[in-house]
Amino acid sequence: MVVPSPSPMRTKKTKAVGIPTIDLSTYNRSKLAELVVEACEEYGFFKVVNHGVPKEVIARIEEEGFDFFAKPAAEKQRAGPASPFGYGSKNIGRNGDMGELEYLLLQSNPLSISETSNAVSNDPTKFSCVVNDYIEAVKELACEVLDLVGEGLWVSDKSVFSGFIRDVQSDSILRLNHYPPLVDKDPSAKLAHPCANNNTRIGFGEHSDPQILTILRSNDVGGLQISLYDGLWVPVPPDSNEFFVMVGDVLQALTNGRFQSVRHRALANSVTKPRMSMVYFGAPSLNAWISPLPEMVSPQKPSLYKPFTWGQYKKAAYTTRLGDSRLDNFKITNNPSTCLDNLVDQ
């Protein structure tokens, strides 16, 4: 079993659920690899502690993020609209999805960051450095986790997963999400706010992340929830010192469905403090081919997904709504062992 967090949470249906927590500084390598694989299989989600990302690197980008979101709306708009990169507010993607948040979407390569920085910060050089340092550090963490996945799954090339995001052409991105509080400066507004008394103000709607692996860190304001296989929403207690790891759609395809991308959402119910999450999405290069690894395929477990390039998947993803199950469009439907008709006939 994966090590559960010390204080299990109770959902509305009073089911106690522990978020798996993996301490990267303990255990030997093979035990760590086993724990990572177990967490990816059972939840597609876990928390890492002793992650190696320096505190100052986190603090600096957090400060830059809060400084940016504190600017007047007109100034922030200079960095928008997010198409898809840059500043966005309320609109998520191009297909009508809305959320109670504002965000900054950045490509992970230094050239693109330096271009965007001019519209984001009064000190663009500093902003670029801070963002690049953060991306480098979380990318290392993502690669470490993915190497453990390679080891735990006993694939012949242990770096096959991390290799995708180490590629210089990797299409990885960074997203800063800012969820304003219900009551900002005027405490009397608390009573007037239509959502002040329920817990359904959606910041970021239900979805899975399309990439390989997501590394998420937030300030100490909660909101993130993950969906378990039985449909229960489980609130994730915030932990500003640690990182959360999420399996993305591409990792689901590479592992032939042995791991499943985790569906998650963020509520925006904090009354007085804003939530800010900083989310790194580790992605392959646009021309990288993705298909279930040979080690994940057998006569008993035939390939579930057609081969696709990340570019093809991404293009298709951008035509979907946030909550769609995008990987379904790449499923092989005529596999004798996965065909529903055959199962019914037997």
Ligand SMILES: C=C1C[C@]23C[C@@]1(O)CC[C@H]2[C@@]12CC[C@H](O)[C@@](C)(C(=O)O1)[C@H]2[C@@H]3C(=O)O
């Ligand atoms: C509605 C959409 C927003 C999104 C692109 C999409 O068409 C479907 C996937 C969405 C998502 C979710 C995870 C990340 O936040 C994101 C940047 C991504 O790669 O896929 C967003 C996209 C977005 O906000 O542009």
Ligand SMILES: O=C(O)CCC(=O)C(=O)O
């Ligand atoms: O803010 C959060 O905790 C979730 C954000 C998220 O899911 C995303 O940016 O894709």
Ligand SMILES: [Fe+2]
């Ligand atoms: Fe997400």
